[in-house]
Amino acid sequence: MSEKTLVEAIAYCDEPTALRLVKEALQSGVPPQEILAQCNQGMLELGNRFSRDECFLPDLMFGGMIMKNIMAELGPHLAKQAAGQAGTSRPKAVIGTVQHDVHDIGKDIVVMMLRGSGFDVVDLGVDVPPARFVEAIRQHQPCVVGMSLLLTTCYSSVTATVEAIRQAGLRDQVAIMVGGAAASELLAKNAGCDFYGKTAVDGLKFACQVAGITQPTSP
């Protein structure tokens, strides 16, 4: 039987194979962003298996743990790559996963890439209520705010957060980006965000543009 691919190893929660394939890919010079794209594909397939009742909640949890262990390996390489492409100033960003959503793997990747590019990032964590975003913007004066969401049931959290920022009179001070598997151009537009980022790299590019620092290029 032929060996599993990285996508399959993640989709079927085979942690030893997944970790070995990531290490081998790094050693043979595969760009970290390409490895990350394969990992995302694997997580997507795991989610599809969950939707088809081929696996259950513990598998999703295990998949999340595998991805976190992979990120411990891959993260420094991604951050190094982003750092080589950044400017020298330290603009601020505030980021969190929206209220009622506890998915944090994608958000953590965005945080890591922003930090690697020299941003001073305030990570609010998961299940962040709109008021907490407002409070952090007041306190830290970021130029960019990022919201992550993986659950379509949390669209209203995005709208409520943008509205709370507007009500607090802070909307003109920050650029707002949204991302995560449940986000889309349409959601960004309807909720009044400035940008939808399909990937962490898109978010990084937008944040760099807002902060006026050298934009990362593709690997």
Ligand code: B12
């Ligand atoms: C792992 C996982 C979990 C883990 C999360 C562990 C963790 N620490 O995050 C656990 C087990 C906790 C979990 C729980 C649940 N989950 Co879940 N989960 C997943 C799964 C399989 C992978 C998510 C993931 O980490 N992907 C990898 C990361 C890297 O991808 P990403 O987050 O999209 O991030 C990338 C980009 O989107 C972008 N990005 C992310 N955020 C941001 C932000 C900005 C600003 C920008 C610019 C970019 C950006 O950058 C990243 C890299 O490029 C997805 C499947 C899927 N299709 O996404 C289901 C999925 C999201 N879960 C789902 C569901 C239903 C649930 C539960 C409701 C299950 C239940 N019955 O309890 C709960 C909800 C808990 C809650 N209240 O939040 C559904 C959602 C369906 C929907 N339409 O809303 C999915 C799609 C599975 C499915 N197909 O059914 N889950």
